[in-house]
Amino acid sequence: MENALVSVPHNWYLLLSSLLFCIGVMGVLFRRNVIVILMCIELMLNSVNLLLVSFSAYAQNADGQVFVFFVMVVAAAEVAVGLALIVSIYRNVASTDIDSMKKLKW
Amino acid sequence: MNDQITNSSLLTILSILIPVFPLVGFLINGLLGKRVPEPISGWIGSIAVLASFVCAATIFFTLPATESLSFNLFNWIAYANLNISFGFLIDPLTITMLLVITGIGFLIHLYSISYMHGDEGFTRFFTYLNLFIFFMLLLVMGNNYLVMFIGWEGVGLCSYLLIGFWFKEHENNNAAKKAFIMNRVGDLGFLLGMFALLMLFGTLDYAAVAQAVQGYPVNHGLIVGITLLLFIGAMGKSAQIPLYTWLPDAMAGPTPVSALIHAATMVTAGIYMIARSNVLFAMAPATLDVILIVGVATCVMAAIIGLMQNDIKKVLAYSTVSQLGLMFVALGLGAFSSGMFHVVTHAFFKALLFLGSGSVIHALHGEQDIRKMGGLGKYIKITFITFIIGSLAISGIPPFAGFFSKDEILAKTFEHSPAIWIIVSLSSALTAFYMFRLVYITFSGNYRGTEETRSKIHESPALITIPLIILAILSIIGGFMGLPAITGLTHAFSTYLSSVTGASAGILPEAHHLSHATEYVLIGVAVLAAIVSILIARYMYVTKGQLPANSDAELNGVQKLVSNKFYVDEVYNAVFVKPVVKLSALIYEYVDKLLVDNVVNGVAKVTDLSGRTLRLVQTGSTTFYLLAMVCGIVILFVIRLLI
Amino acid sequence: MYSVIAMIVCFFSIAGHYVLLNAQFLAIVHIIVYAGAIMVLFLFVVMLLNLNQEPDKSHGKLLRVAAAISGGMLFLVLLLSLNTSETGTFVLPEKSDIGMVQHVGKKLFNEYVLPFEISSVLLLSAIIGSVVLAKKEA
Missing domain, CATH: 1.20.5 (Single alpha-helices involved in coiled-coils or other helix-helix interfaces)
Structure with a gap:
């Protein structure tokens, strides 16, 4: 088990996290449901977290993990506020469609 | 040793406090504005100045005349090898100015409480007044030219604000602007002078400049240039030809302002500046000659214009210009302590005269034209008596203050050249004439206003008369600070200042001292001339009862020229x-x-x-x-x- | 609804990666925070708003094509940059304790005390903010 892990090249982690990130971006662009968009953002954050942890593991430096911890804190706060916003918007327009929130222009 | 250290640090604190008090007064009055009830803001302003006066007096009594106190508060501008600090210099010259500014300033503040009573800008007035005192103190306390320049500009600003104090009238605003712009012309000279000083010596510190300049030959072109530029600054501030026309117009401000700023303190800033840089000027005798010529010209010209003025304050204004010219004559002769002595005595009697005229105006509810006065001596006795004392002092009648200082300058001019002595004596006689013309037209004869206004004439309240009385006493005894050489007593004032002016004394050529006999003759002639002028004035305006003409049409050519201030x-x-x-x-x-x-x-x-x-x-x-x-x-x- | 559950599965697998990378502390925190708190919150909101009936419409065609192109380009560019960058040959050590609670905790409370405290303020403001936003207008 440990030997197998050692043999995993670092590049694969980079690949995995960029893949995850792009999935997140695509999701944000394709979907219209705000909740899903928010989830995709979480996915993007997680891909970055994974990248940070992998770098920290390979470079033997715990700073990256501390940073991930802070990213989690921010993500938690962001989700709480974001969902609260969605709830209050839903109360007003009875929809979670992102195109229903087009009023903020000019 | 230890005792001395505590003593000097105490003095340091005291001298820092001097400008702080008016600043605090300014801040209180300025920030609270109309929320301060009327008399209280006046008292705040007055007490702030009184506190400064007490500090200044304490320093005067503790600091020996031979010593000076110089310290830096903080480094102000440090750039490359340019290093200018913000510091104070306390020496006899500064202390003299401090006492004059705060002492007379306090009296004028007191006076204003009553004079400005009921004015809607009461608090604003005291705010400006305190600010003015603050800047004036900064001007005389700085230990380099830049600090002086801050004060210099600051008093200019306050002067502008106070001349245009009654800003609702367009004319006042014009007068204020005129004063400001005229001063700006002079300030440019001062500024350029400072730049030149920096370029040449790399420092603006008084002591360092005085030290450095002695390495140059006498009358070196650059030094002459710098001193001329500085003198242009002094010309603007002290209203000399050709920059004098703002001062008479400045009378648009309230009378206490005229007394404080345009007679006793601010206009003497130019004289202070030259006296402060006496070593610099002594190294440039060519500039001294220019100063002498300008001084003489101003002195005579203003005296002549003063003959024909009909506004009580304008007469005093031209007499101020004339007296300032006299001070510059003294400076031009290298008699720096004589010039300063005249500054002090002039501050006493000119403040007295202005405040007296203010009291007259107050009594007549704003009337300033002397043709509409007359016979006021009966109604306002205290004002009348103090005004007479002031006039006697300015005319140079012994033993009043003006006699001693004027006589000193006259003696110095005779040492230099009898021709100048004749001109200056003549203008001094003219001074006596127009002052008593003013006194006779205003106070004797019959009242020329309407019956209705006559019944309302009243003596001013105590807050106005008390400063008048104090200033009158000072005008009587102030001259004894500097007794002429013939009395054989020491000249207290010049001895006190000798540590400051002494440095330049060695540079200037030694004047041959007059024999006692000559001096007696000079005094006799001067006093006689003054008395004769007074008698002529009496003959013309009392015995013959002449009155100034009401319009240009009644005048002949020369009179017209004079009455229009030479156009x-x-x-x-x-x-x-x-x-x-x-x-x-x-x-x-x-x-x-x-x-x-x-x-x-x-x-x-x-x-x-x-x-x-x-x-x-x-x-x-x-x-x-x-x-x-x-x-x-x-x-x-x-x-x-x-x- | 399904997407939320799929997301939770995804998070668990990421947590597995953390364990493999010797970041045990983060793995636990990750499960607690994401699976335990954030996704539960999502589920709550989805159920609260009763969104199941609503069909998930997609954008217009043009927008979809543009999204596909730009997203694909992004992935390509990322790959390219991975290719060109020198990643070096890092070797994961046999045994490492940098991911243990002890080690991370020491870092967190020595070097990063101030950000840690500030993050608590951030969380507090998030709590208050979400309460205010979600509250029915009084």
């Missing part, structure tokens, strides 16, 4: 003001309207147009924004990869 204002108007106005109209029409306006409007139009276009990008669709963001990131990456 100097008109000439200035034609030579300087009109072309500038025309030029600016031209520039307005072509440069401003065509060029500047189009550029400014063009910028606005471009912004407007691009905003209109870019607005279309704001679709409001979040997805679109995100798409754009992703595209942006991609582009950035591509650029990064390609480079």
